[in-house]
Amino acid sequence: MWNIVSKFVNDFGSSTTEVGKYWITMFNVLRLMFLFSIAGNAWGGEKLECDTKAPGCSKLCTNEFFPFSPIALWKLQMLGVSLPIIIFVSYSGWKLERIKISLKKKYTAYQESESKIKLEDEIASKKVKLEELKLSLKNTKIKTYRELPEMSNLQRKKKLAAIKQSEKYLEEQQAKIEIQLEQINQPLDTNFNVNDPEMMAYFPRIIFYYFLQVILRTGVEMLFNYGFFLLYSDYFFNIMPEQHICQIDLPCNGKVSCYIDKPKSKTFVLLAMCLFSIITILTGFIELGHIGLGKLYEVFKNWGVDITADFKVGKAEQMFHMDKQVEGGFVNFQGTRIDHVRDEIGEDEDNQFIGI
Numbered sequence: 001m002w003n004i005v006s007k008f009v010n011d012f013g014s015s016t017t018e019v020g021k022y023w024i025t026m027f028n029v030l031r032l033m034f035l036f037s038i039a040g041n042a043w044g045g046e047k048l049e050c051d052t053k054a055p056g057c058s059k060l061c062t063n064e065f066f067p068f069s070p071i072a073l074w075k076l077q078m079l080g081v082s083l084p085i086i087i088f089v090s091y092s093g094w095k096l097e098r099i100k101i102s103l104k105k106k107y108t109a110y111q112e113s114e115s116k117i118k119l120e121d122e123i124a125s126k127k128v129k130l131e132e133l134k135l136s137l138k139n140t141k142i143k144t145y146r147e148l149p150e151m152s153n154l155q156r157k158k159k160l161a162a163i164k165q166s167e168k169y170l171e172e173q174q175a176k177i178e179i180q181l182e183q184i185n186q187p188l189d190t191n192f193n194v195n196d197p198e199m200m201a202y203f204p205r206i207i208f209y210y211f212l213q214v215i216l217r218t219g220v221e222m223l224f225n226y227g228f229f230l231l232y233s234d235y236f237f238n239i240m241p242e243q244h245i246c247q248i249d250l251p252c253n254g255k256v257s258c259y260i261d262k263p264k265s266k267t268f269v270l271l272a273m274c275l276f277s278i279i280t281i282l283t284g285f286i287e288l289g290h291i292g293l294g295k296l297y298e299v300f301k302n303w304g305v306d307i308t309a310d311f312k313v314g315k316a317e318q319m320f321h322m323d324k325q326v327e328g329g330f331v332n333f334q335g336t337r338i339d340h341v342r343d344e345i346g347e348d349e350d351n352q353f354i355g356i
Helices: 002-013 019-042 055-066 068-112 114-150 152-183 204-233 263-299 313-327 329-343
Strands: 243-248 254-259
Touching: 002 019, 019 068, 019 263, 068 114, 068 204, 068 263, 114 152, 204 263, 263 313
Parallel strands: none
Antiparallel strands: 243 254
């Protein structure tokens, strides 16, 4: 159970905003664990005990009071809220993998492009000229220092100031060349996630899909709460009564007093689940505000940006790329097995297999 929750938290946590991390903590780690580990035991049975011996009366009164099991409804609610998240995490993980493959293609294409080669030639030419200027300045400094004793103070100051200005200029040119080299030889960085700023340059639509996912999960949460109210508001909502007066003519023949098992425990569970739900709904609205209309405007403004359309990725290529990311895969296993065989059989000095 905890392994499933942990994997879900890790997958969603890498694809969410900072506010979303608080949401997933409240939703999964607290509410999900509460529902499956505490609520079931604290809730107790749902069968009512009624002051009647009429056949079928107690069952009909139980059906009237509990038209649908609250525990089952809460589990269904968790599934309904999780569904948009599962769809988004699956899609975003698939898309993110394609984006990273496209980035590698773009990086490789740039490394082999004529524009980079031309730029490298220009930088190399600048470096040669810079070295010539440095050599020229060095000769000038030697000549100037030899002539310093014969100069007046004013001439000396002017010469030394000119040398310092030339040195400063050469240092600035050297720094510019180093910055250019660093820019064109910058290593590829694919260590980013769905909600990182880099996505605005690669596939901004994913941010809108995330925004839509937050709306859907918050809407589902609110719909289930409203449905819970409609189902149970005639008899209880957040406070479980100890007694229920059942009024069914047949087979109960009028009013029958029925008693609820563990009413205080049920009240505790009702209040806890209601509180969890309110917090997750509020967190959803906060997350929508955190994303903001300004960010959505930028998304719609750059709606057509998609690096995977410029550098297409085939299905087989993506599968091969994903296989290489799997630790302890088939290739590694085969290599390990061969090593074991070598250890068992042995080798001679010419690396030929020999028996022990």
